[in-house]
Amino acid sequence: MTSVQLPALAGALARKAEAEGLELDAAQAAVLPLLAAAEESVRRGVSDGSVYLWGPPGGGKTWLLDAFFDAVPVEQKRRLHFHDFFRELHARTFEGYGRKGFREQSAFAEGLDALLGDARLLCFDEFHVSGPADAAFVTRLLRQVLERGIVLVATSNYAPDDLLPDPMFHHLFEPGIELIHRHLTVACLNAGVDYRSIPAATRPSTGFASGYHLRRPYPSLLREAGLREPEPEEARSVQPGPVPLSAARAAGDQVWFHFAELCEVRSAASDYLALAGQFRHWVVSGVPSLTEADPYAWQRFGNVVDVLYDAGCRLDVIGFADYEGRFPGTGNAVDLGRISSRFGMLRELSAPPVAGSVQ
Numbered sequence: 001m002t003s004v005q006l007p008a009l010a011g012a013l014a015r016k017a018e019a020e021g022l023e024l025d026a027a028q029a030a031v032l033p034l035l036a037a038a039e040e041s042v043r044r045g046v047s048d049g050s051v052y053l054w055g056p057p058g059g060g061k062t063w064l065l066d067a068f069f070d071a072v073p074v075e076q077k078r079r080l081h082f083h084d085f086f087r088e089l090h091a092r093t094f095e096g097y098g099r100k101g102f103r104e105q106s107a108f109a110e111g112l113d114a115l116l117g118d119a120r121l122l123c124f125d126e127f128h129v130s131g132p133a134d135a136a137f138v139t140r141l142l143r144q145v146l147e148r149g150i151v152l153v154a155t156s157n158y159a160p161d162d163l164l165p166d167p168m169f170h171h172l173f174e175p176g177i178e179l180i181h182r183h184l185t186v187a188c189l190n191a192g193v194d195y196r197s198i199p200a201a202t203r204p205s206t207g208f209a210s211g212y213h214l215r216r217p218y219p220s221l222l223r224e225a226g227l228r229e230p231e232p233e234e235a236r237s238v239q240p241g242p243v244p245l246s247a248a249r250a251a252g253d254q255v256w257f258h259f260a261e262l263c264e265v266r267s268a269a270s271d272y273l274a275l276a277g278q279f280r281h282w283v284v285s286g287v288p289s290l291t292e293a294d295p296y297a298w299q300r301f302g303n304v305v306d307v308l309y310d311a312g313c314r315l316d317v318i319g320f321a322d323y324e325g326r327f328p329g330t331g332n333a334v335d336l337g338r339i340s341s342r343f344g345m346l347r348e349l350s351a352p353p354v355a356g357s358v359q
Contacts, residue, residue, distance in 0.1 A: 009036045012071040013064070028060055031187050035068050038153050042072055042121045047149035052127070052180055054156045055189040057341035061155040062125050064189070068153065069123045077121035081310040082128060086137070087270045089115060112144050119150055126310065127156040128335075129176070132169040139176035146183050157334050160186055165332055207312035208345060215321040215350040217285065224349055225316060227283065230256050240274035243267065248285070255279035258286045259319065263300040264293065272304050276311040287319030290328050298329040302339045309342045317346060 010032050017024055034051045041049025053061055069079045092111030116122065122145060129138050145152050156163075160180045164173040180186065212225040222229065230248040237244045238255070243266050249256035255275060262284060276282075284304065293301075305327075308315045327340040 009039055009068075009071055013067045016067045016070070022063075025060070027055075027189050028064055031064070031189055034185055034187055035064075035153070037185075038121075038151055039068075039072050041151045042074055042077070045120065045149075047146065047151065050146075050152040050184040052154050052156065052160060052184040052186045053189050054159050054186070057157055057338040059189050061189055065123050065125055065153065065155050069121075072121055074120060076118045077123070078116060078119045079123045080125070082124055082126045083269055083307060083310060084273055085115065085124070086134070087273055089141075090137075108140060109144065112141070116145075116148070116150065121151050121153070124152065124154040126306075126338075127154040127163075128158060129164040129173050131166075132164075132172050135164055135169065135172035135176065139173065139179065142176055142179045142183075146179065152184065154184070155189075157338050159188070162334075165334075205347065208309045208315060208342070209347075211282075211315040211317070211346045213320065213323075213343075213346040213348045213350075214316070214318045215323075215348070217318050221349045222318075227316060238275065240271040241268065243271070245271065249283075250279065253279060254281040254283065256283040256285065259284055259288065259293070259297075259301070260286060262304070263297040267300055269303040269307055272307040273311070276307055276313050279313070281314045281316075282308055283316045283318065285318035287317055289320075289322045293328075295328075295330040298327075299331060302327060302329055302331065302336070305339050305343050309345075315346065317343075321350075 010029070013032070014024060031051075031053060034053075038049040038051050041047070053064070055061060066079070069077065089108075089111050092114060093107045129135055142152075158165075160177050163177060164170050214221045214225060214227075217229075234249045234251065236247050236250040238247050238250050239245070245257070245265065245267055246261040247255050247257055248261075255278075282304075284301070287301070305315070323343075325340060325344065327336045327343060329336055329339075
């Protein structure tokens with residue numbers, strides 16, 4: 001790292017923050033030397049300098065990663081969401097499964113080649129390992145990226161040693177954890193503030209944060225949010241994957257689902273990812289109270305929140321009247337905390353009807 005690059009990088013990030021009405025906090029400023037070292041490695045075409053930033057939700061990791069990615073002056077770089085990347089890599093790896101001569105190792109390498117191309121920098125947001133099936137896959141990904149000399153900058157809510165926290169399966173990812181500790185500089189980013197908890201009126205309302213949480217479907221609140229209830233004739237069937245989904249509306253930029261038709265059926269994160277590329281405005285209505293849906297439905301709803309946040313899509317939620325800041329489900333506390341933090345970015349509309357007025 002040179003004495004010139006740190007001020008240049010810090011200046012670029014500070015200017016981006018100022019343009020968005022933000023200011024880098026002490027925790028974010030403290031990791032700038034690591035990002036400057038990563039940038040220098042990319043410039044020099046060497047494989048050292050990779051970074052793993054972890055910390056609680058809402059600390060600005062995603063913003064910092066995006067700003068860093070934009071500031072690195074090379075064309076051979078890729079910024080990826082973990083969900084989206086693995087959906088495509090899984091599909092590419094196993095598309096020839098069952099054919100004569102299929103070899104998973106070769107298919108994995110070829111799929112990775114197609115996705116990474118000539119990248120010298122790979123930025124990964126929300127790095128995590130969700131289950132035993134992913135442990136070997138992610139470990140192989142880390143090995144391939146490091147062997148190719150690609151500089152990796154990853155963010156996560158998990159410290160490396162806490163990845164795949166289920167004690168029954170944690171040992172399966174220990175080789176991956178060892179790779180992270182050996183080849184990446186690990187740093188905690190925690191200013192003790194969840195910036196997503198800042199009142200919506202004081203932060204930009206774009207993308208995911210432009211959406212609303214309407215605890216009740218009052219007509220006045222729908223009008224305030226710019227929404228119109230779907231008519232029966234607007235119902236459509238959409239099929240992003242093997243299972244068709246029933247949408248109350250799927251037209252233009254908007255797709256509207258009833259909670260039961262999206263989360264109480266066999267839908268998956270890959271379905272939401274596919275639809276997010278087509279529909280940038282989602283509405284999920286009829287969201288029940290905390291005790292009125294099974295854990296799998298809440299898990300799917302949490303995946304919807306995660307995917308749409310990552311994709312920068314607007315989400316309007318109608319219902320969920322008894323939500324009090326703790327997202328339901330049986331998932332790991334770290335994951336539920338991240339989803340709660342993201343869901344909290346939605347602007348709340350919950351005004352009750354005024355007596356004697358037309359709602």
